[in-house]
Amino acid sequence: MDIIIRNKKKITALAESLQEYSFMTVEMIKKVSKIRRNKTAIIEEMYTIGTQSLFIVVLGGLFVGIILALEVGYRFEMFGAKTMVGRTVSLGILRELGPVISGLLLAARTGSKNTSEIGSMKLSEQLDAMRAFGTDPVEKLVLPRMLASVVMFLPLTLLADFAGIVGGMFVSSAWLSLDKSIFWNAALYGLQMKDLYVGFSKPIVFGFFISTISCFMGMKTSGGTTGLGRSVINSVVTSSIVVLIIDFIFTKVVWEIM
Amino acid sequence: MGNNVKDIISLCNVSLKLNGRKILEDVSFTVQEGETFVILGPSGAGKSSILKVLLGLWKPDSGSVFIKGAEMSSLNENQMMPLRKKIGIVFQGNALFDSLNVQDNISYFLKERNSISERDIDRRVKECLAFVNLENAENLYPEELSGGMKKRVAIARAIAFKPDIILYDEPTTGIDPINVKILEDLILKIQNEGTTSIIVTHYVTSALRLGNSFALIKDGSIILNGSNDDILNAKDDFVKEFFSDYQPDEKFLQKVNK
Ligand SMILES: Nc1ncnc2c1ncn2[C@@H]1O[C@H](COP(=O)(O)OP(=O)(O)O)[C@@H](O)[C@H]1O
Numbered sequence: 481m482d483i484i485i486r487n488k489k490k491i492t493a494l495a496e497s498l499q500e501y502s503f504m505t506v507e508m509i510k511k512v513s514k515i516r517r518n519k520t521a522i523i524e525e526m527y528t529i530g531t532q533s534l535f536i537v538v539l540g541g542l543f544v545g546i547i548l549a550l551e552v553g554y555r556f557e558m559f560g561a562k563t564m565v566g567r568t569v570s571l572g573i574l575r576e577l578g579p580v581i582s583g584l585l586l587a588a589r590t591g592s593k594n595t596s597e598i599g600s601m602k603l604s605e606q607l608d609a610m611r612a613f614g615t616d617p618v619e620k621l622v623l624p625r626m627l628a629s630v631v632m633f634l635p636l637t638l639l640a641d642f643a644g645i646v647g648g649m650f651v652s653s654a655w656l657s658l659d660k661s662i663f664w665n666a667a668l669y670g671l672q673m674k675d676l677y678v679g680f681s682k683p684i685v686f687g688f689f690i691s692t693i694s695c696f697m698g699m700k701t702s703g704g705t706t707g708l709g710r711s712v713i714n715s716v717v718t719s720s721i722v723v724l725i726i727d728f729i730f731t732k733v734v735w736e737i738m
Numbered sequence: 739m740g741n742n743v744k745d746i747i748s749l750c751n752v753s754l755k756l757n758g759r760k761i762l763e764d765v766s767f768t769v770q771e772g773e774t775f776v777i778l779g780p781s782g783a784g785k786s787s788i789l790k791v792l793l794g795l796w797k798p799d800s801g802s803v804f805i806k807g808a809e810m811s812s813l814n815e816n817q818m819m820p821l822r823k824k825i826g827i828v829f830q831g832n833a834l835f836d837s838l839n840v841q842d843n844i845s846y847f848l849k850e851r852n853s854i855s856e857r858d859i860d861r862r863v864k865e866c867l868a869f870v871n872l873e874n875a876e877n878l879y880p881e882e883l884s885g886g887m888k889k890r891v892a893i894a895r896a897i898a899f900k901p902d903i904i905l906y907d908e909p910t911t912g913i914d915p916i917n918v919k920i921l922e923d924l925i926l927k928i929q930n931e932g933t934t935s936i937i938v939t940h941y942v943t944s945a946l947r948l949g950n951s952f953a954l955i956k957d958g959s960i961i962l963n964g965s966n967d968d969i970l971n972a973k974d975d976f977v978k979e980f981f982s983d984y985q986p987d988e989k990f991l992q993k994v995n996k
């Protein structure tokens with residue numbers, strides 16, 4: 481109780497932010513019918529996300545695959561279960577590590593971009609200008625970014641997954657002298673539909689939350705350049721935590737009911 | 739108030755607080771169709787805030803704002819849109835979109851009105867650029883423009899859709915004397931087309947050259963509201979001090995005395 485009373489201000493501020501965030505999200509969803517009018521902006525955003533994040537996401541996936549194959553490989557070798565490496569790597573990457581690592585990297589990459597762009601527009605009154613001239617910043621800025629993220633995060637994550645599994649394969653063949661075909665067989669053999677459902681739906685949900693949170697933080701920016709810096713940090717930290725929480729919820733809840 | 743047919747804008751007893759601080763207190767004035775209303779006052783007096791309240795960007799804590807007979811605070815963001823589309827504004831810091839070039843800045847809000855064809859938009863942009871004497875700046879970005887040019891682009895953007903009302907927030911502040919003259923001439927040219935204008939400024943000379951009706955604001959309250967006779971003959975100390983630097987030229991005095 482004491483803690484609650486002492487942090488009353490912070491808690492109310494958090495509750496207020498949550499409320500405002502929900503309002504913005506509802507506003508945005510109401511504008512989904514305006515997709516066609518904002519086609520160009522959506523395609524531009526998709527292009528930006530794709531070109532700017534491809535490299536780090538693939539690199540992230542690749543290294544996770546390599547490290548996972550090494551760690552798992554050395555342990556399994558002790559038990560003579562080396563042939564299982566492929567299965568563990570593919571499951572681990574497709575279901576958990578691929579989406580999470582991509583999610584975190586995208587939270588940093590596209591999240592900071594959204595917040596700093598929209599935040600500086602807020603500070604230089606460009607958002608006020610949009611409203612003043614009768615256009616809706618949520619429709620013009622948030623909606624395209626959300627849709628672009630929701631569409632692009634899945635293929636990016638798939639590429640990261642692929643890079644990770646291929647990386648794992650090369651490491652296993654080079655350092656564990658595991659035949660590539662054995663690795664592939666094991667990698668594909670253990671997979672079930674629900675692994676793919678879980679692994680493929682995560683990026684879509686991450687895309688929604690990362691984009692809306694980062695845009696919201698941008699629109700709330702105040703206090704000059706220091707304020708902008710603070711917004712960007714808050715945006716990346718919040719979306720990263722949300723990525724981890726959603727990942728946990730997916731793994732635990734969705735896994736249990738499916 | 740608000741009933742007179744000729745009143746295109748009226749504020750009635752508007753008060754505004756931001757973060758617990760009083761910004762505006764009991765502000766009332768009316769602007770008639772075709773008139774040029776000048777809001778004078780020192781920095782931080784609340785001049786820009788009046789424009790934000792007027793456009794519904796900030797909701798007043800009490801009082802009401804009528805634009806063309808509609809009460810702004812009874813409308814939600816979406817309902818304000820059609821009303822705002824009749825008002826052009828030149829922001830104090832221009833608020834040009836820095837990711838777009840001059841042409842796209844001017845056409846941005848034109849494109850929002852679906853009914854206009856691509857060709858008509860191009861034609862209108864050219865017309866506006868010619869109007870503000872910037873025919874060759876089409877492809878430049880805001881960061882490549884001088885202060886005076888930015889202001890002229892902002893004016894071009896505001897008049898592009900032929901608004902009934904145009905608001906200027908300190909259009910000549912921080913601009914060299916030659917460009918001040920150019921901008922003032924532009925404002926007069928727009929006035930002559932019958933557009934109702936509100937000009938915020940702290941330059942007395944500009945104010946008297948451009949306006950028909952004046953309000954002097956200090957610490958969020960209007961302390962004087964009237965014609966140029968009223969302000970030049972006022973007895974109030976603050977008003978006298980504010981106008982003390984002003985040396986009216988002969989022609990102007992003759993005009994006033996007539
Ligand atoms: N976004 C804001 N939040 C809180 N206070 C503000 C904000 N904008 C302006 N103010 C305060 O409101 C007062 C009036 O500001 P403003 O209307 O910009 O004055 P002016 O345009 O006459 O120079 C100032 O004291 C300023 O500090």
Ligand SMILES: [Mg+2]
Pocket residue numbers: 785786787830907908
């Ligand atoms: Mg101001």
